[in-house]
Amino acid sequence: MSANAKPLLIFDFDGTLANTIETGIAIYNELAAGYGLRSVTPAEVQELRKLNTRALLDHLEISGLMVVKLGAHIRKLLHQRMDTVDMIRGTREMILSLHAEGFRLGVITSNSADNVRTVLKRFGLLECFLFIEAGVSLFGKTHRIGNVLKKTGIAPSLTMYVGDETRDMEAARKAHVSAIAVCWGANGREAMETEGPDFCIDDPVELIQCARKFELDQ
Numbered sequence: 001m002s003a004n005a006k007p008l009l010i011f012d013f014d015g016t017l018a019n020t021i022e023t024g025i026a027i028y029n030e031l032a033a034g035y036g037l038r039s040v041t042p043a044e045v046q047e048l049r050k051l052n053t054r055a056l057l058d059h060l061e062i063s064g065l066m067v068v069k070l071g072a073h074i075r076k077l078l079h080q081r082m083d084t085v086d087m088i089r090g091t092r093e094m095i096l097s098l099h100a101e102g103f104r105l106g107v108i109t110s111n112s113a114d115n116v117r118t119v120l121k122r123f124g125l126l127e128c129f130l131f132i133e134a135g136v137s138l139f140g141k142t143h144r145i146g147n148v149l150k151k152t153g154i155a156p157s158l159t160m161y162v163g164d165e166t167r168d169m170e171a172a173r174k175a176h177v178s179a180i181a182v183c184w185g186a187n188g189r190e191a192m193e194t195e196g197p198d199f200c201i202d203d204p205v206e207l208i209q210c211a212r213k214f215e216l217d218q
Contacts (some may be wrong), residue, residue, distance in 0.1 A: 007159065007215050009104070010159065010162065011105065011162045012107075012164060013109035013111050015164040018088065018119050021185065027074050030077075031077075035070055038060075049187055052167070075112050079115050082119060083118070083122075087119070089204075093204070096125070096128065098207075106129055106133070107132045108134075108144050108161075109133070113135070116132050139170075142171040149177075157218070159178065160177060162179075162182060162207065163180075163185075164181075169195035173196070180198065180199045180200075183201065
């Protein structure tokens with residue numbers, strides 16, 4: 001691999017870089033009754049982390065149509081609370097290190113671009129990213145990954161997708177890019193390993209090591 005052809009790392013945002021999960025659950029519980037859904041308890045959240053995305057939606061009895069409406073409502077309310085959202089511990093330093101080493105970085109997320117920029121700008125990270133592809137449908141990341149690779153001209157073999165949900169790993173596999181599963185977000189290690197990611201990590205420092213190994217293996 002030529003010296004100037006550094007790999008591309010595409011990040012999910014919620015639960016992977018930003019600690020929006022607790023806020024998102026609180027908003028979900030506020031909205032649940034209005035959608036005919038039941039709220040979830042903190043104890044139940046830990047059990048739900050063991051389920052893949054489709055099983056989670058089935059468990060909560062959320063239909064495909066409701067996912068779209070509920071997701072848009074949650075993103076709207078989340079926007080009003082983004083000033084309270086922190087980065088996952090260690091992820092800011094991780095991004096700065098990867099950027100300093102010349103890795104190309106991007107974001108593909110179902111959250112809104114405004115929400116993502118609000119957090120990244122507050123933590124001095126916005127300039128580290130080449131692109132932010134936002135507003136992606138729940139299972140639409142495969143298509144967006146493909147579009148990004150076409151626009152950038154970066155080969156799938158030089159690309160990794162980093163996410164905290166089983167659907168992120170599924171999207172990476174279908175897009176023929178490598179996958180890093182982070183186990184600090186929506187899904188725990190038990191669920192993530194069922195998708196066969198290339199790497200499965202518990203700390204942001206490990207991600208830097210994975211990126212370096214991925215580069216050396218090219």
